[in-house]
Each structure stands twice: as structure tokens, then as C-alpha cells.
Amino acid sequence: MDFSEILQSGIGFILTALCWGFTNPFIKRGSVGIERIKKGNWLMQTLAETWFLFTNWRYVVPLAINLSGSAVYYYTLSAADITVAVPITNSLALVFTILGGLL
Numbered sequence: 359m360d361f362s363e364i365l366q367s368g369i370g371f372i373l374t375a376l377c378w379g380f381t382n383p384f385i386k387r388g389s390v391g392i393e394r395i396k397k398g399n400w401l402m403q404t405l406a407e408t409w410f411l412f413t414n415w416r417y418v419v420p421l422a423i424n425l426s427g428s429a430v431y432y433y434t435l436s437a438a439d440i441t442v443a444v445p446i447t448n449s450l451a452l453v454f455t456i457l458g459g460l461l
Contacts, residue, residue: 363437370434371446377427378447379454381420383461388417 359367392410397403411417435443 367434367438367443370430370438371443372450374427374431374434374447375450375454377423377430379451379456380458381424381427382451382455383459384420385417385424388414388420 389411392407395403395406395410397406431443431447
């Protein structure tokens, strides 16, 4: 691996961790109120909860950013060693989750 590949992998790790970690607290905040939904059977409950979440921009926007982090992660894995990528990305995601939770 030359320097540009290492740099590209490092940027990919950081960007993935930012997308995953920083959005976790906002996804949690966006889902507040879902526990108040009560329907008669499991199918109606599932549909009502799904409607609640996907019509709530406070949930959808962080979720979309979080999922885009997965696309960056898979792209980064094409050039990086998985034994290096997983611990670095997950460790950084934890750090960014803590930082995002402080906001």
C-alpha cells in the first residue's frame, strides 16, 4: 500500500465513524414518542411504528446519514484490510457517539 491508499483508507475510516457514531444519539432522540403508540395487534403496531418513524424528519435524516456511512465503509473495505478496518472504525464510532451525545 502506498501513501495515497493509506490516506484514502484513513479518511474512509474517519468518515464512516462520523456517520455511524455522530448520528446514533440523534436517531435515538428522533424516535422519542414511539413507545406511546398502542395498536390492537402486532401488524397494526408494526405499521403504526414504521409510519411514525419514517414520517419524522428528526429520525429519517440521521438514519440516512448513518446508512450512507455504511456505503462509505464498504467502499473503504475494498482497499483496506478488514482486521484493521473493523477495530479502527468501531473505536472511532464509539468516540463520536460519546461526542454527539454531549451535544
